[in-house]
Amino acid sequence: MSTATGPTLVVTAEDGERIVVTPVDEDTEVVVEYTHSVEQTLVRDVYVPEDGQLVMTRMEFSSFGAGLPAQADVTVRDGRFVYRPPRSEHETLRVETGTVADHDLVVGDERYDIATLADGGSIELTVRERWRTFT
Numbered sequence: 202m203s204t205a206t207g208p209t210l211v212v213t214a215e216d217g218e219r220i221v222v223t224p225v226d227e228d229t230e231v232v233v234e235y236t237h238s239v240e241q242t243l244v245r246d247v248y249v250p251e252d253g254q255l256v257m258t259r260m261e262f263s264s265f266g267a268g269l270p271a272q273a274d275v276t277v278r279d280g281r282f283v284y285r286p287p288r289s290e291h292e293t294l295r296v297e298t299g300t301v302a303d304h305d306l307v308v309g310d311e312r313y314d315i316a317t318l319a320d321g322g323s324i325e326l327t328v329r330e331r332w333r334t335f336t
Contacts, residue, residue, distance in 0.1 A: 206331040208250050210308055212315065213325045220318040221306065224331060225250045229309050230258075231326070233294075235302040237262070250328045254290045259283055294326040 212221035
């Protein structure tokens with residue numbers, strides 16, 4: 202007999218290897234952090250798990266540059282720009298990691314160096330249901 206026990210964030214490398222598997226709930230922030238290639242400043246893309254998907258709640262950045270929302274309505278919090286985009290849901294979130302951007306993944310209080318774990322390749326983040334098997 203099996204029973205669902207809650208959602209789990211699964212990070213999979215290009216070769217199919219699961220490099221991070223960690224429990225999450227709807228209050229857990231899943232943050233992809235990286236260094237902007239031109240501006241050389243920290244960017245944080247913040248998601249929350251919801252109904253088996255990752256929902257982007259905000260982007261935080263320190264300067265405007267290529268690929269950042271220069272025309273968007275932003276607020277300033279702790280010296281950083283905060284952009285709250287229209288709702289976007291991702292069943293699978295693909296991230297191209299790299300040594301310049303030095304991507305990290307922050308899940309709750311845990312930090313993972315996903316650029317190193319993925320050897321600079323791409324990764325996929327998904328939210329799956331955890332199962333516990335009883336016999």
